[in-house]
Amino acid sequence: MKPYVSVELQRRVRQRFADCCAYCHTAEDLTATTFEFEHIVPIALGGETTLVNLCLACPMCNRYKSDQVLVPDAVTQTDVPLFHPHQDRWADHFAWNESSTEIIGLTAIGRATITALRMNRSQMIRVRQMWVAMHQHPPTFAD
Numbered sequence: 737m738k739p740y741v742s743v744e745l746q747r748r749v750r751q752r753f754a755d756c757c758a759y760c761h762t763a764e765d766l767t768a769t770t771f772e773f774e775h776i777v778p779i780a781l782g783g784e785t786t787l788v789n790l791c792l793a794c795p796m797c798n799r800y801k802s803d804q805v806l807v808p809d810a811v812t813q814t815d816v817p818l819f820h821p822h823q824d825r826w827a828d829h830f831a832w833n834e835s836s837t838e839i840i841g842l843t844a845i846g847r848a849t850i851t852a853l854r855m856n857r858s859q860m861i862r863v864r865q866m867w868v869a870m871h872q873h874p875p876t877f878a879d
């Protein structure tokens with residue numbers, strides 16, 4: 737069962753992440769889905785339903801993340817923490833490629849998070865191409 741997230745807390749999380757997925761930066765209003773309030777540290781591991789442990793996540797990032805907190809990095813062959821949307825700066829770990837259709841991992845955390853959350857799925861690249869053509873992508877919010 738999903739924990740209750742108050743309307744006020746939902747508003748604050750949405751504001752913090754500018755209605756974008758905290759991981760892949762997809763803007764919710766470009767999709768036909770409702771984004772989810774994701775527990776960064778899963779409830780199963782003691783994570784609480786508080787602003788500092790919640791982020792806005794698209795349904796796919798949320799599903800692929802699941803209860804993971806450590807993920808393997810293929811380059812260093814070690815398990816590294818997943819990107820933490822409150823403690824880490826997106827731009828320190830990720831960048832857009834030249835066409836803004838693929839996310840590049842700048843660090844082990846960035847690379848491992850991209851792989852674990854499948855942030856560059858072929859479907860996402862295709863839809864990002866359409867958003868770029870519409871001048872709607874990438875989002876401009878900074879975190």
Ligand SMILES: [Zn+2]
Nearest residue numbers: 757760794797
């Ligand atoms: Zn996402």
